[in-house]
Amino acid sequence: QQPVQSPQAVILREGEDAVINCSSSKALYSVHWYRQKHGEAPVFLMILLKGGEQKGHDKISASFNEKKQQSSLYLTASQLSYSGTYFCGTETSSGDKLTFGTGTRLAVRP
């Protein structure tokens, strides 16, 4: 079953922060985050595995709450280059293949 992402879209000023959420109705084994620029292929950001860990690089980080079956992506001090559509993909503990959400469109304005 497809994970649910929220919000569907967000507009930021450069330097502002944003949070994108991804939730599932099934027990999760992993959550993958990707960013896609218009007309291009999705680019991998990070993967979080069962265990409630938090990961991050630069000013983008993510958390995974296994009990709540959800993950959040945190974008801090946003830059123009952060604009794009963010997708989460989830794999369930029962071994289902990776399934992507419908995406969150993020626009960062100067």
Place this chain on the structure above:
Amino acid sequence: DGGITQSPKYLFRKEGQNVTLSCEQNLNHDAMYWYRQDPGQGLRLIYYSQIVNDFQKGDIAEGYSVSREKKESFPLTVTSAQKNPTAFYLCATSPGQGYIQYFGAGTRLSVL
């Protein structure tokens, strides 16, 4: 140069015609995937293969066919049975299920 090569970048299909999208990888990954993306939508899985000579249907396999005769190659044929083929098609590879998926640059298919 390591990576995933999809070709062509743009493809036009005439009504009733079958067309084949190419996906080649030199990452030595076992698993390969085909996704379809419609404007403003997420990625929907068409077919995937976890090993040579084996593949499984994804969520929207009707009107499509694949083969996996070599580890490096996973071509997708859009058949005439697919009545609404206009979309952006993405090929991905990974070392296996549960690992990162890496995407090719995509093929944009349109109907003439």
